[in-house]
Amino acid sequence: MSTTFLAAVCVVGIIGLILGCLIAFTAKKFDVEADPKVEKVRELLPGANCGGCGFAGCADLADAIVNRGISPSRCTVISAAALKNLSAFLGVEAEEKEKMTAVVFCGGSLSRAARKAQYNGIMDCRSANVAGGGGKACAYGCIGYGCCARACPFGAIEMRDGLAVVHPEVCRGCGKCVTVCPRNLIRLVPASVKIHVYCSSADKPAARRKVCSAACISCGKCIRADGQGRVEKQENGTVRINCENPPDISLAETAGCPTGALQTEETHRAIQPISPKETQK
Amino acid sequence: MPSNEWLLITVGAILVNNVVLSRILGICPFLGVSKKLETALGMSGAVTFVLTISSFVTALLYKLLLSAEITICGTTVNLSFTKFLVFIVVIASLVQIIEILLRKFSPSLYRALGIYLPLITTNCAVLGAAELNAGANNGLGRGILESTVFGFATGLGFGLALLLFACLRERLELSMIPRPFRGTAIALVTAGILAMAFMGFGLLVK
Structure with missing residues (x-):
């Protein structure tokens, strides 16, 4: 009886250990580096995901701003202060935009x-x-x-x-x-x-x-x-x-x-x- | 294996014993992501994908390790009672690994299925299929290939139910519904009627 328990604990434990190592290994080996700049730009955008800019959402626009040089003023809903912040982060001139x-x-x-x-x-x-x-x-x-x-x-x-x-x-x-x-x-x-x-x-x-x-x-x-x-x-x-x-x-x-x-x-x-x-x- | 046996497995999993409408498994995504046809399509694709792979892996594990009689120090032990524990751990980690690999090697597929994958890690339809595979043939378990086919067919059945339900809910959005029935209430009533409709398939297999 005790052997059964022992065997069960061992088998489940070993399977868990193997799987844990496997996940850690794949996560390290096949890691996709997310651009920290894109992350930061996404944080500075309003996060409304309204699609007013013509992109699929704030994350998509952030990607376009960093990698394709789209102007941050494409975001239609961003407040003037936040736009200034974002432009300062990107090092570009803030465009004056009428609300x-x-x-x-x-x-x-x-x-x-x-x-x-x-x-x-x-x-x-x-x-x-x-x-x-x-x-x-x-x-x-x-x-x-x-x-x-x-x-x-x-x-x-x-x-x-x-x-x-x-x-x-x-x-x-x-x-x-x-x-x-x-x-x-x-x-x-x-x-x-x-x-x-x-x-x-x-x-x-x-x-x-x-x-x-x-x-x-x-x-x-x-x-x-x-x-x-x-x-x-x-x-x-x-x-x-x-x-x-x-x-x-x-x-x-x-x-x-x-x-x-x-x-x-x-x-x-x-x-x-x-x-x-x-x-x- | 005779060819009509394969037919029995597939048709049985898709129509007769539909995983959602007759086994009442995987109700959470069935109600959660069925508001739009588009998301329902993505979800059913992801579930089919995960079900096929997890059915294969769990069947392999069950056949080779859990259902086998192992002799340790002169005592024979059968570890099939740990199957739930092992299956849930295996499925959850499997989905994690698939997600990491997809993001690396197929970004387009990752974008299509990506947001749904973490939702499926502990989906009871996936665990249910693994358990049904293991419990078939009086606890001996289905063969590995049969299990994989069963998992795939279960995924298709889930997708069929989800897509039908999403179409119905999209039309419900636009119809005039008495106030107390709006939202989840009418969705559940509809799901019940849909399940009754699927009972008709019960006569397909004697």
């Missing part, structure tokens, strides 16, 4: 946009866009099922009253939402621009008014009120702020936009459902 933020160019929340149908399909903007465009009547506006909010790796997009709004202090400008929106409503703009015309409809102005109470009707009031070409009408009839030379945010009040399409980023973000009473007025 970008995503903006949803639509103000058609549920209580402002007219409804054309009850949508019961898959609750995803891309599916809804294929199947007749969801419940809202406007063929250009936010569908409101939040595929951008789900795509955002930072949770910067909130669905308020059936409209996607961006919180710029959380947004890091990676551009994931831009590619995912089936209506191409989201664009990256400099974060310093705080006033926009929140409408992307390319319909005739009267048709826009019919489907949304917050639509830009291309009346030109804001263009005249500004008078310096800082607000421009585009080819397809939509009005846009010139992001390179933006007007002051006070224009939102002084222009007297009849529909409220021209508004500050703050009011757009704070959008509230209109009570039914107010709508009847």
Whole structure:
């Protein structure tokens, strides 16, 4: 009996010993040296793995920065201080880069946009866009099922009253939402621009008014009120702020936009459902 | 060995006694990495790879060392009762060594399977296959070649179940599910129905 135990202990012990030596041997013999510089760069990157740089993740970008000479400013979400740190480590000049933020160019929340149908399909903007465009009547506006909010790796997009709004202090400008929106409503703009015309409809102005109470009707009031070409009408009839030379945010009040399409980023973000009473007025 | 015996081993391991859906082994990766088809593919590839190699090594060990009667100082001992202990140690170290070798010699394969390999070191499906090999034929164990084929077929069965389940879960993502059932609850219900569907294969082998 005791021999059995002894033999078992010996056999298991010897097998363990052999395997341990084998692992130690292979680990030493076939060791792949990881570049310590790549490791360090990866640590200095934000580690969000958002893919905004076009690489598969932070580790992939770190590899590209060290081995292929890609500029560290390819990272879209890195803060200015961290970029300075990283550039100092790599010994390259830090590139000045303006912070970008995503903006949803639509103000058609549920209580402002007219409804054309009850949508019961898959609750995803891309599916809804294929199947007749969801419940809202406007063929250009936010569908409101939040595929951008789900795509955002930072949770910067909130669905308020059936409209996607961006919180710029959380947004890091990676551009994931831009590619995912089936209506191409989201664009990256400099974060310093705080006033926009929140409408992307390319319909005739009267048709826009019919489907949304917050639509830009291309009346030109804001263009005249500004008078310096800082607000421009585009080819397809939509009005846009010139992001390179933006007007002051006070224009939102002084222009007297009849529909409220021209508004500050703050009011757009704070959008509230209109009570039914107010709508009847 | 007659040719229909091989068929019995393969079809039995893939469909009739599917390692996940009928033996309820390897449930952790089955639920854990089945959210996306892409990761499920990588995982099933890695499991098949490890199962084949570990089945071969454990069968070799069992045949030559553990199930044999060894005579020490006049007493005959049979060490087959230590098989679990030996198998788990062997499998875990084997996976470690394979990982190191893959990283050195085949970086592309390492990138495809690499992150899944450490997850499989103590996967119960792998240990289960080794134990099923050892326990076959009333504890005498399967032959070494049969064991390897059985391990490979078990891996394929695991992959089949995982891929089917991943496809189902990807579709579940987009369907409207009552709130209490969302997430793991509906996944488990689905897994149960899938297992019931696989019971139909039980009639294939008498």
